[in-house]
Amino acid sequence: MSAARGLRAVAWTAGAGGALTAAWLGLVTGAVPLDVGVGRRMRPLGPQTVDIAALRETVFDVVAHPYLGRTPRAMGEKLKVLERGSDLVLAEHYTPIAGGRLRAVTVETVRFTRPERIDFRLVRGPVPHVTESFVLEETGAGTRLVYLGELGTDLWRLGQWWGEAVAARWEATVATSLASVKSEAERRAAPRR
Known part of the structure; x- marks a missing residue:
């Protein structure tokens, strides 16, 4: 009888461990979002500021093009536009995590107000609100x-x-994106030789 109990305990522990691991992976990757609306805590993101030696329209175009135009093949591992309108898109963003072994997926709306702002709102991801x-x-x-x-x-x-x-992790990813925007906008603004 005790051997059978021991096997049940091991099986239960393994099953619970597997379920916890699956829940954790689902949460981390954004596949299983947790939005229960109880005990909501808010925290700021940023501010992060980047000065760019390019016209505002050029910077806006660098950010907006992969969403509103044709997404470059090189960005295919980071971005997929699911639905495209004239000033609003629904897009999946992919971020490598766990040393590149996993990929977090966020779904966001992106609204464009030319040339002064671009707004993002999380639809699905590892947290309920961004x-x-x-x-x-x-x-x-x-x-x-x-x-x-x-x-x-x-x-x-x-x-x-x-x-x-x-x-x-989110802010580090944004910092990398801002550096990329700065580099590309300044490249486009540089005088042709």
């Missing part, structure tokens, strides 16, 4: 791109802990 904006301001030397946002999680302190972990 809103973000790229605000483009003209400066004497070009354009200042300011990134601002907020991230919300549920379940009080547990959600707050999860939000901090997600926000660190």
Whole structure:
């Protein structure tokens, strides 16, 4: 009898461990979003500011083109536009995680207000709420791109802990994107030789 109990305990533990692992992977990758609306905690994202030696219209076009135009093949591993309108798209964004062994998928609406702002709103992802904006301001030397946002999680302190972990990765990904936008906009603005 005790051997049978021992086997049941091992089976139950393995099953529970497998279920927890599957739930964790679903949450981390955004495949199983958790949005219970209880104990919501909000935290800011950013601000991150980048000064770009290019006209505001050029910077706007660099950000908007993969969404509103044809998405370059090189961005296929990062972005897939699911639905495209004249000033609003629904897009999947892909972010490698766990050293590239996994991929987090977020689905967001992206709204374009030419030439001064681009707004993102999370539809599905590893947290229940994210809103973000790229605000483009003209400066004497070009354009200042300011990134601002907020991230919300549920379940009080547990959600707050999860939000901090997600926000660190989220903001690092945004910083990489902003550096890429700066590089491409300045390349386009550089005088032709």
